[in-house]
Amino acid sequence: MTFKEDPRTFHTQKMLKEALLTLLQEGHSLHQISIHKLTQRADLNRTTFYLHYQNINELKEHLTNDILQVLTDKIENLTSIFDRNRKEHLIQLLDYLLEQRNHILALVQFEEIEKHLLWLMKDLIVIRRNESKNIGRKVIVNPDVKAASIIGIIMWWLKDGLHLDSTYIAEQINLMYRS
CATH class of the missing domain: 1.10.10 (Arc Repressor Mutant, subunit A)
Incomplete structure (x- = not known):
């Protein structure tokens, strides 16, 4: 049942x-x-x-977990995509973040959102590197640094860069990712 x-x-x-x-x-x-x-x-x-x-902290945890679950699903979808639709999925993720902007910015003070995003992005980078066709290629940028840079770009965009659209930000992230 x-x-x-x-x-x-x-x-x-x-x-x-x-x-x-x-x-x-x-x-x-x-x-x-x-x-x-x-x-x-x-x-x-x-x-x-x-x-x-039981208390407001428990409510905050449930609220944060709801948002983190959706973010996890969206970023994990990016992990399995290796074709031309990858950029489209990144744009969809950025659009979702933009839709949830006020929620994310309100919750970012608790650090869980940003830490979770950082962990998800690092995982995405590592998986992509491991499954890359350029297996012999020298890794130049550490996954932690690259993930932190991408999350930094996203957080800056959500806070101060809204004059730029999600397509432009996705292009910039793709350029960074390729380096």
Whole structure:
């Protein structure tokens, strides 16, 4: 017998996550957010909150894990693509990051998003190098440095570089990746 989650549970958890994101985007730090402030923003009561989460940190972990799961899936898709569609998939990843920009920037203060992105990007680089047709080619740039550079570009773009579109950023990352 498979367990099916009650749609009301899903909806309530979504409301709480959105309320937390909104408060973080408004500039509140996690320790400034009380259960009262959070539930007031979500238009729920404290008891409802405690039916779903033990504390705000647990809610933050669930929210972060939701975003990290989608990022993991999207980057892992890039790992298995070695044809011309690779750039298209990178653009799709960048478009997703752009859509989630406010969420990512609000959560980046907890370091989990950026660290996870760094780990995923390094894994992608290592896998691609191992499966590359240029097996005898000398590796010039360390995967940690290359991954950090790519994540740095993405974070800069999300914070300050929105005048550039995802296609341009994908082209720049591809140029970097080839070096």
